[in-house]
Amino acid sequence: MGLSNSSVDLHKFHVSRCMVEYNPREQALQMSMHVFLDDLELALAERGADSLYICTKLESPDAEYYLGRYLEERVQFSIDGQPVTFTFLGKEISEDLQAVWCYLEITDLSPFREMTVTYDVLLDLYDDQKNIMHIVGPNRQEGTLLFRKGYRTESVNFK
Amino acid sequence: MQSTFQTYLQLGFEHISDVQGYDHILFIIALCAIYRLAEWRKVAILVTAFTIGHSITLALAAMDIIPINGELIEFLIPVTIFVTAIYNVVVHRFESDDVEGTYDRRVRLNYLFALLFGLIHGMGFSNFFRSLVMPGQENSFIRQLFAFNVGVELGQLLIVALILLTSFVAFSVLQIRQRSWNLFISGAAAGISLIMALERIPW
Numbered sequence: 001m002g003l004s005n006s007s008v009d010l011h012k013f014h015v016s017r018c019m020v021e022y023n024p025r026e027q028a029l030q031m032s033m034h035v036f037l038d039d040l041e042l043a044l045a046e047r048g049a050d051s052l053y054i055c056t057k058l059e060s061p062d063a064e065y066y067l068g069r070y071l072e073e074r075v076q077f078s079i080d081g082q083p084v085t086f087t088f089l090g091k092e093i094s095e096d097l098q099a100v101w102c103y104l105e106i107t108d109l110s111p112f113r114e115m116t117v118t119y120d121v122l123l124d125l126y127d128d129q130k131n132i133m134h135i136v137g138p139n140r141q142e143g144t145l146l147f148r149k150g151y152r153t154e155s156v157n158f159k
Numbered sequence: 160m161q162s163t164f165q166t167y168l169q170l171g172f173e174h175i176s177d178v179q180g181y182d183h184i185l186f187i188i189a190l191c192a193i194y195r196l197a198e199w200r201k202v203a204i205l206v207t208a209f210t211i212g213h214s215i216t217l218a219l220a221a222m223d224i225i226p227i228n229g230e231l232i233e234f235l236i237p238v239t240i241f242v243t244a245i246y247n248v249v250v251h252r253f254e255s256d257d258v259e260g261t262y263d264r265r266v267r268l269n270y271l272f273a274l275l276f277g278l279i280h281g282m283g284f285s286n287f288f289r290s291l292v293m294p295g296q297e298n299s300f301i302r303q304l305f306a307f308n309v310g311v312e313l314g315q316l317l318i319v320a321l322i323l324l325t326s327f328v329a330f331s332v333l334q335i336r337q338r339s340w341n342l343f344i345s346g347a348a349a350g351i352s353l354i355m356a357l358e359r360i361p362w
Contacts, residue, residue: 009343013290128179130170134293135160143160144293146169 012127021136029106055093076118111138118146164306171310189243192344221287230361239276240352247345307354
């Protein structure tokens, strides 16, 4: 919001958020991630995947592929010391059409004690980017992690 | 694991004290420009009025009870700074030139300003808060909102403390007169906020 910023930037904040919940019945870690569309498209375009028109009628058939690849690269989980991969289930435009909800899931997961997360979405794009992750772990223990430049990876322990 | 309360408190604190988005800082600077450290009680009333104002609209807008026009609010925020700065210079004069530190204290319009302008700044905070809030159960929402607001208050107190200490140094060490200090600070705030407002004209 400095004097030098363009007016377009004024009312938009560089924040993504992700809700992560362990579902003991399905033995799965389920995630919904909210990312602003313009930021996401900019990040993908910088990697060479432009004109994806995510969540529009003109959406490129490759959009989900590039989005999934980006998320796999930028969001990583290690559970009880073991790296695990997630499945990118799909995406959906947010109610206000400004953002996309990405749905991710890690399956076949028994209750665990420790989780290390890298949530590096858009952190190299904006200096003030913040990524917030709300976690409901096994035993319903809750907390919120804050990721940003210099803090791309965080660990949590569940009692 | 870091609690939700801690995280949202940190986000609130950093939001108001962020030098990149210094409009709220500048408003507090303008509010405090007419006071010296010894008058901290008056500053406390002023800051409390501002807090009441912005807490009301932060909560109402965060709960979708009042609609927010982001562009309009971003424009009005520097306007509140500009008006406060002009008020400082025009209304708060010396009664006589040789009495240091005596402003015309009969006019207390600035308490009202702090409250009303707080309403506008609160809508600005809510704009940011809405991009942070996790959808979910109501009690979790209230916790996030409360923690964010507490963070904003703590950041505000830190800013006020730094301003009063700076003006203390200006008066006692640098021997600057209070009227001169007010003109200097309010003039700077008026200039910066005018440019900011012009850059944010929504129409």
